[in-house]
Each structure stands twice: as C-alpha cells, then as structure tokens.
Amino acid sequence: MHLNVIVPFLLIWIHASHGTSELTCPSQSEVGSTADIMCVAPDATDKHGYSTPTKEVAALCQTKLSTCQPLGDYSAAVINETCSVLTIPSVKLSDAGDWRCTVSPSPMLTCHMVVYKTPSCTIISNEVNQAITVTLTGFFCSGRVQFYVAALCELFNSTVNIITDGIFNCTPVRRVSAETNLMFTCDNVNRNLDCKKVNNTPSTNPPDQTTASSTVTPGNQERIIHNPIGIVLPVIICIIVIILVITFVVVYKKRPDLFRGKTQTDASYAVVEKGDHVPL
CATH class of the missing domain: 2.60.40.10 (Immunoglobulins)
Structure with a gap:
C-alpha cells in the first residue's frame, strides 16, 4: 500500500x-x-x-x-x-x-x-547605477513577512498590522534580468510574484538640437521671462516714436508757418511780366 x-x-x-x-x-x-x-x-x-x-x-x-x-x-x-x-x-x-x-x-x-495577502508589484531597474526600485501595493501577513528579489537582495523583513504599501530600493550584486521575479514569504507561505518590469535607464544619445531649441522646458521658460533686453528695448523704441509724433502734431498746430515756404517781396523792384519790354 x-x-x-x-x-x-x-x-x-x-x-x-x-x-x-x-x-x-x-x-x-x-x-x-x-x-x-x-x-x-x-x-x-x-x-x-x-x-x-x-x-x-x-x-x-x-x-x-x-x-x-x-x-x-x-x-x-x-x-x-x-x-x-x-x-x-x-x-x-x-x-x-x-x-x-x-x-x-x-x-x-x-x-x-x-x-x-499578496501584493501587486513593479520592478524598476536602472542599468547605469545597477540599482532597482520595487513598488509593492497591498500586502499583508499575520505572521512575519519577507520580500526579496530572487537571490539578489532582501527588501523587507518585518511584521505589519494592516494592508500595507511600500517602495523599496536595493543594489543587487548582479544584473536584474527580465526573468527576475519577486519572492513573497509569510511564515510558511511562499509565493513567486510576477511583477511588472520597467527599465528606467536614461538614453546615452545626444539630444536633437532642432527639437531642443523648439521645446520650452520650465527652466528655459523662466530664463526667457527674466531676459530684460528682449522686452525692454522694443518698448523704449515705441515710446520714443510716440513722443516724436505727438511733438510734431503739437508744433504743427501752433506754428504752421514753420512748415510753409515764404515769398520775399521788395518795393524797389518792379515786377516784369512775360512779354513786356523794358526801355533802355
């Protein structure tokens, strides 16, 4: 048997x-x-x-x-x-x-x-500094709970009283692969959690100069707002032009003769019309 x-x-x-x-x-x-x-x-x-x-x-x-x-x-x-x-x-x-x-x-x-209660989880890896960040949402264990990424590093080893969330960081001794999963242990309960994988490694390619110049980031926008030359100079020129125009109008109304041609006449001179002959 x-x-x-x-x-x-x-x-x-x-x-x-x-x-x-x-x-x-x-x-x-x-x-x-x-x-x-x-x-x-x-x-x-x-x-x-x-x-x-x-x-x-x-x-x-x-x-x-x-x-x-x-x-x-x-x-x-x-x-x-x-x-x-x-x-x-x-x-x-x-x-x-x-x-x-x-x-x-x-x-x-x-x-x-x-x-x-097993949580939902996300593993965010950064290949530059070889660090990972694990986000856990909604975990609980009435005994002692432990989380670790395969055999790479331990994230949490303690007790909780309520359903808990957490963000944990660690630097593993070797690279985290796409097959790396999170292990959950609650007393004699062992679960292999399939977490969402996110690669947060920054790009090493140089930025596109055309795109960079046409995109306004918050830092660039602040510098543009605080540039006095680009805003004050056109305003000063406009004010000068307006003042000149107003001055011309006022002077023209008060002294129009300044802008008209004068005819000089003298009584000692005779006016000779066309066709008249002057006797010698």
Whole structure:
C-alpha cells in the first residue's frame, strides 16, 4: 500500500483508538478566499461551539439534531454526531489567529490560521547605477513577512498590522534580468510574484538640437521671462516714436508757418511780366 494512503489511515486510527478530539483549520489562508474549520470529537456529543480569534461566537451546532446556528458572516454544517464544519466564506484580516471549538466534556480545542495577502508589484531597474526600485501595493501577513528579489537582495523583513504599501530600493550584486521575479514569504507561505518590469535607464544619445531649441522646458521658460533686453528695448523704441509724433502734431498746430515756404517781396523792384519790354 502506498505511503500517502497508510499515513492518513494510521492518524485516523490513532484518534479513534485513543478517543482524542481535534480541531483542524488551514495553516494559511489568503484574504478573500474560503476556509473550512473542522471540529471532531471521539464520541457522539450534543453540541459543538465555535469561537473566533477575537473570542466571539461564530456558530453553535447540535450534532444529534444535525443543525447549526451560524452567527455573523459564517456558515456551519453537521457531518455526523462526532464531526461538524465551520466555513468562512471570505477570509478577513481579523480571521488570523487561534480558532476554538468547545466539545463538552473535552477541553477546548484550538488551531492557528495565518492570513496573508499578496501584493501587486513593479520592478524598476536602472542599468547605469545597477540599482532597482520595487513598488509593492497591498500586502499583508499575520505572521512575519519577507520580500526579496530572487537571490539578489532582501527588501523587507518585518511584521505589519494592516494592508500595507511600500517602495523599496536595493543594489543587487548582479544584473536584474527580465526573468527576475519577486519572492513573497509569510511564515510558511511562499509565493513567486510576477511583477511588472520597467527599465528606467536614461538614453546615452545626444539630444536633437532642432527639437531642443523648439521645446520650452520650465527652466528655459523662466530664463526667457527674466531676459530684460528682449522686452525692454522694443518698448523704449515705441515710446520714443510716440513722443516724436505727438511733438510734431503739437508744433504743427501752433506754428504752421514753420512748415510753409515764404515769398520775399521788395518795393524797389518792379515786377516784369512775360512779354513786356523794358526801355533802355
């Protein structure tokens, strides 16, 4: 018989022969997923009572009547007189911790569940200084969380209390390839995250002089505004021209004779008309 079949069979036989109770729950569950918690008693009992890590009642099951009364956002069902199941339809951050099942007269049973949330991520690399920047959006782990870029560098190794964002920088010992992915670890949960890759290496080609001269950047615009020669000189010339025009108009109105030709006459001279003969 295969080993994977023998081991579960032996565990069930040990629990049944020694009359032990057991509460099982997923060792880790992702936020928004479904999780089942199973309470098993060695003998037929009347009730199974479930409570959350915050010590609130989640469900009460009457095994002999095959009925359960779930509370809150949970559902529950009786499998048989010794077994019942509590279902969490959508795991929340508050579901992390120790779950409890009361099976009288046995002691309270407990199981621990780790809750995590994997983030979306972007890896920005710069080949000039061999540095990378990793942006993480929306990560959580009820245990200890760790992020590292393959085997290149560790980005974060700590605990968080809420869904968290972060921007992390590191200088890896070797070049980041297009296949490099981000590793996420939450207690015994390991995930390989496929991040968006962005190459932020600046171009080494010289700028186009035509394009550069026709494009006004904020710095160039400021220098143009503060150039006094290009603006003041045309204004001064316009003012001088206006003053000259006004002066000419005023003088013309007051002394028009200055601008007209004069005829000099003398009485000692006779006016000779054309065709007259002057006697000698």
